[in-house]
Amino acid sequence: MAKRSASLLVEPGDLDGLVERLRSRALTETDYPLIEAVVQTLGLVRQALEQKKLSIKRLRGMLFGAKTESTRIITATEKSALRRPEGKREGPPPGHGRRPARSYWGARRIEVLHEQLHVGEVCPDCHTGKLYDLNKPAQLLSFTGVTPIQADLHACQRLRCGSCGVVFTAAAPEKVRADKHDPSAGSMIALLRYGSGFPFHRLQRLQEALGIPLAASVQWKLVQRKATLLLPVYERLRREAAQGEVISIDDTTVRILTGVQIRPLPEEPEEEKPPEGEREGSVTTGMVSRTAKATIVLYRSGSRYAGENLKELLSQRDSQAGTPIQMSDGLNRNHAAGVPVLRASCNAHSRRRYVQLIDKFPEECGAALELFKEVYRAEAQCRARGLDPQRRLEHHQRYSAPAMEKLRAWASDQIDGKHVEPNSTLGKAIRYMLKRWGELTLFLKVPGAPLDSNDVERALKRAILHRKNSLFYKTPTGASVGDLYMSLIATCIQNKADPFDYLNATEIHAAEVARDPAAWMPWNYREALSKATAPPAASSA
Numbered sequence: 001m002a003k004r005s006a007s008l009l010v011e012p013g014d015l016d017g018l019v020e021r022l023r024s025r026a027l028t029e030t031d032y033p034l035i036e037a038v039v040q041t042l043g044l045v046r047q048a049l050e051q052k053k054l055s056i057k058r059l060r061g062m063l064f065g066a067k068t069e070s071t072r073i074i075t076a077t078e079k080s081a082l083r084r085p086e087g088k089r090e091g092p093p094p095g096h097g098r099r100p101a102r103s104y105w106g107a108r109r110i111e112v113l114h115e116q117l118h119v120g121e122v123c124p125d126c127h128t129g130k131l132y133d134l135n136k137p138a139q140l141l142s143f144t145g146v147t148p149i150q151a152d153l154h155a156c157q158r159l160r161c162g163s164c165g166v167v168f169t170a171a172a173p174e175k176v177r178a179d180k181h182d183p184s185a186g187s188m189i190a191l192l193r194y195g196s197g198f199p200f201h202r203l204q205r206l207q208e209a210l211g212i213p214l215a216a217s218v219q220w221k222l223v224q225r226k227a228t229l230l231l232p233v234y235e236r237l238r239r240e241a242a243q244g245e246v247i248s249i250d251d252t253t254v255r256i257l258t259g260v261q262i263r264p265l266p267e268e269p270e271e272e273k274p275p276e277g278e279r280e281g282s283v284t285t286g287m288v289s290r291t292a293k294a295t296i297v298l299y300r301s302g303s304r305y306a307g308e309n310l311k312e313l314l315s316q317r318d319s320q321a322g323t324p325i326q327m328s329d330g331l332n333r334n335h336a337a338g339v340p341v342l343r344a345s346c347n348a349h350s351r352r353r354y355v356q357l358i359d360k361f362p363e364e365c366g367a368a369l370e371l372f373k374e375v376y377r378a379e380a381q382c383r384a385r386g387l388d389p390q391r392r393l394e395h396h397q398r399y400s401a402p403a404m405e406k407l408r409a410w411a412s413d414q415i416d417g418k419h420v421e422p423n424s425t426l427g428k429a430i431r432y433m434l435k436r437w438g439e440l441t442l443f444l445k446v447p448g449a450p451l452d453s454n455d456v457e458r459a460l461k462r463a464i465l466h467r468k469n470s471l472f473y474k475t476p477t478g479a480s481v482g483d484l485y486m487s488l489i490a491t492c493i494q495n496k497a498d499p500f501d502y503l504n505a506t507e508i509h510a511a512e513v514a515r516d517p518a519a520w521m522p523w524n525y526r527e528a529l530s531k532a533t534a535p536p537a538a539s540s541a
Contacts, residue, residue: 033471069355071373101139106498112137148188148203151212186222187503193223194485195462195499197469226503227481229510234484236517237491241296242316244289245448247341248327248456249306249334251283252463255472256301256479284467284483285309286460290448294523297459297490301479305333314339325446327453330436345439347372348452353429361426367410374403379451389447401444408437462486488522495523505529 018034021027123129156170175182192198200216207214241247285306287298300309306328314324314336326341328334329349351372354365378399382392411430414420420427433440443449463486473479492499502522506513509532513520519528 036471069352071369101141104141105496107141147207147210147212148192149185149207149212149214181222183226183504183507184500186226186507187500189219190223190226190485190503191489191500193219194466194482195489197462197465199470202469223485224477224481226507227484229507229513230484230488230503232514232517233506233520234487237296237487237521238298238313239316240291240293240518240521241287241289241298242313243318243321244291244296244324246290246325246327246450247310247313248288248450248453249285249310250328250453250456250460251285251306251333252460252467254282254284254301254463254467254479256282256474256476257472258475284460284463284479286456286463287313288456288459294491294521295494297487297494299459299463299483299486299490301463301473301483302476307333307335307337310334310341311336311339314341325442325449327450327456329453330432330439342442342446342449343439344442344449345436346453347375347440348454348457350429350433350436350440353432357426357429364414364420364426368407371403371407371410375400375451393444393447396444404441404444408434459490462490492522497522497525 015038018031021031117124117131119131119133121131123131154172154176156172158170159168160166161168189200189203192203193200200219203219204214204216282301282303283305284299284301285304287300287306287310289296289298298313304312310326317324323340323342325344326334326336327344327346329346351369354368354372358365358369375396378396381399382395387395411434414430415422415427415434420430422428422431443451466482466486473482488502489499492502499522502525505525506520509520509529512528512532516528519525
């Protein structure tokens with residue numbers, strides 16, 4: 001069945017109003033996205049009904065999104081345990097605490113010294129001991145708001161001679177004469193557009209309301225010009241990602257107006273993928289590469305599927321780098337033909353098939369979900385303890401292997417013992433798991449092999465947010481620019497680097513970046529920046 005492309009998160013009254021405006025031919029600009037969502041949803045529902053794969057539960061999830069997949073909530077055996085006497089509550093309510101100060105790593109730090117006392121002075125209370133610095137200051141946060149794009153109006157004085165009439169104009173600052181748009185302007189626009197899904201026209205309206213109008217066409221020119229300067233670091237980033245030890249991949253749909261058009265992605269793994277030149281749809285591939293240096297996030301939009309984009313990426317892999325682990329779901333389009341990889345399949349995708357059938361087969365699916373729960377509990381313990389890949393492997397072999405073996409025995413018994421019809425929905429879920437058993441259990445054999453593809457699923461949310469807010473790319477060039485910025489921004493966030501500062505630094509020092517892009521990666525650019533901005537060393541002569 002096709003994936004959900006739009007959610008009808010509107011009130012019935014909104015649809016009634018839309019119908020009235022259609023009848024009176026008085027549509028507004030905000031009506032067109034709603035109409036498009038309605039038409040796309042009806043198309044998806046019709047396609048699903050024709051394939052006879054739609055239940056009321058899946059229809060509800062397709063339209064409004066699934067609320068939870070937690071085993072504690074969805075299994076029938078646990079529901080009774082959730083019923084507590086009215087008025088009683090276990091533990092604190094969610095969201096009760098405040099973020100620690102270390103969460104604000106991007107905040108500007110201001111040292112505030114004591115207004116009266118100093119280190120080394122005699123204590124004014126006991127008059128005996130001396131004061132020393134605790135090196136643990138009391139921390140207070142303050143917040144200010146600023147316009148996304150600010151403007152300075154330089155009023156250059158003009159003097160005219162009363163005799164000859166010659167006009168003398170004060171010289172504007174050199175920086176303004178060179179380019180009226182500071183690098184930070186393009187960085188902020190790119191961060192809002194590709195980091196937060198803020199369309200150009202929406203920023204234009206905001207800036208006009210704040211008295212600093214900035215046309216959408218000007219915004220595009222700024223980010224496009226900046227993208228040409230960032231190409232060296234983007235290409236180097238792709239090369240670094242090709243050396244990854246683990247690479248997770250997946251696709252989501254995208255619309256490119258002057259290129260190939262959107263088409264729902266096939267869900268069944270057995271469906272053959274058409275040749276690239278014959279495809280009617282376009283996708284954005286997300287790739288998360290875990291290397292020895294950093295974690296890299298890449299995006300690639302076009303008619304190529306994830307497996308083909310991975311094959312292109314791995315063509316830049318060094319021959320001494322060894323065989324990488326590829327994590328993805330079980331779809332054929334995720335296969336990188338002719339490329340040596342250790343394939344790992346996503347346990348979350350396998351588990352989700354039982355989640356979708358819990359209402360029809362509560363006993364069977366509940367048993368499978370409880371075994372998956374033991375595996376994810378062991379994974380949570382590995383993360384809490386910060387285990388290295390080898391110790392993590394040993395932990396999973398001790399605690400997860402028995403659960404996975406029980407799961408395999410149960411699944412084989414269901415099929416071989418003819419307790420379930422192989423072509424039923426439950427039978428297909430079991431056969432899906434057994435067919436990929438070696439790939440699903442790679443985390444029990446190879447150090448560092450992931451359990452699921454949740455990291456790339458989270459990374460794709462950025463592309464999905466962009467699609468929901470902006471609907472489409474106008475040209476393939478626009479899609480390429482979006483891929484570049486989203487890759488750099490997501491990689492910065494993944495490695496605790498300020499993307500705004502990074503985009504500024506790489507444009508200001510574009511010449512140094514072009515000479516040595518490897519020194520200007522999101523995880524190491526600060527060292528290069530300190531050398532580039534440091535004053536020249538004094539001569540030893």
